[in-house]
Amino acid sequence: MPTMFEGSYLGDGSRISDGARLECGICWHVYDPAEGDEVWQIPPGTPFSALPEHWSCPNCDAPRHKFMVVDAL
Template sequence: MSDRAGDRWECGVCWTVYDPAAGDEAAGVLPGTPFEALPDDWRCPHCDGAKARFLRIDDDS
């Protein structure tokens, strides 16, 4: 299954969800920015976990 631009991602450390529709205002990430487009050094806004710790949420249940 390939990733879609609107997929939401969840931090594996603190369970914070990155929603592309909302972006990340604190980090200057505009709404509509897909997770894959975030810089590699982007961190979880809640626990400072690395981008690599995020898992795609399967909303197709």
């Protein structure tokens, strides 16, 4: 299991709200559910917890567990 760090959602999607924005801990790319992800063809309104398991940062390819919650709307 990957090492988790403070600020991460600890791999548990139920710990984050549907409107939460998360930031990549590697390149600082922000996933905003209101915008979705054009690179991965994720439609707007898709919460981070509903992203496919194989999804990774569209900017640097970091895995999901490297993302930290920045806004818990």
